Amino acid sequence: MEKMADVQLAPLRTIGDFLLESARFQIPNIKDPEKWANRVLNNLLYYQTNYFLTAIIAFLIIGIIHPVKMVCGFVAISVAFGGFVYCTSSQWKARRFKRDHPIISVIVILLAGYLLVYMVGAVIVFMFGIAFPLLLILIHASLRMRNIKNKVTNKLEYVGLKRTPMGIILEGLGQEQEAGS
Incomplete structure (x- = not known):
């Protein structure tokens, strides 16, 4: 907890830093996947608050455009997950119910x-609401x-002087990097 x-x-x-005047964009070199992955990981750490905000805004826009489908999709996925957990944890009850009540x-x-x-x-709308952001x-x-500035900030994260939510998520996914990268 500490x-x-x-x-x-x-x-x-x-x-301006995220999208406009000081932002520079270039198609990554697909022939060097290690360098591309390094760019993605470093940008995920540096722009993490912007990315979280972007994801929330995109999810809300899709939710506003299709509110009923978003709720139905969430309910459908929740029910499917709950049904799966219930059936896999108590198979004998399900078999007994089918035998006792066939109709x-x-x-x-x-x-x-x-x-x-x-x-x-x-479900497709709901998944699009998650996948699109x-x-x-x-x-x-x-x-x-x-x-x-991006490089210096990321070095602080790697050295461990500063822990952020995206750093914890990437660490949980096994994507932590060395301080020298």
């Missing part, structure tokens, strides 16, 4: 199939060239 107390939210970078089981299967077909559109972030992090 480690979490040391976490600092990175500052919100200016729109109800068939009705439930048909209703679930209908609901699944109906909800596919909502992530795609925007990946494109920006891939194309945005680093500047001196």
Whole structure:
């Protein structure tokens, strides 16, 4: 718990630094995936607050455009996950219910199939609401060239003088880097 107390939210970078006048963009060299990955990781750390804000805004815009589908998609995914957990944790109960109540089981299967077909559109909208912001972030992090301030700030993160939410997420994904990179 003490480690979490040391976490600092990175500052919100200016729109000029993030997108406009001082921003420089270049297509990464796909033949050097290590350098490309280094650029992406460093940009994820440096612009993390901007990326979190971008993801929230994009998710909200999609949610405002399709609010019912977003809610239905979230509910469908939650129910599917809950059903999976329930069925895998108590298989004998499910088999017993099917044996004792065959008509109800068939009705439930048909209703679930209908609901699944109906909800596919909502699930797609919900997943798009999650995937689209992530795609925007990946494109920006891939194309945005680093500047001196970016490099110095990232060195502080690597040395461990400063812990940020994105640093913790990347560490959890096994993407921590050495101080010299």
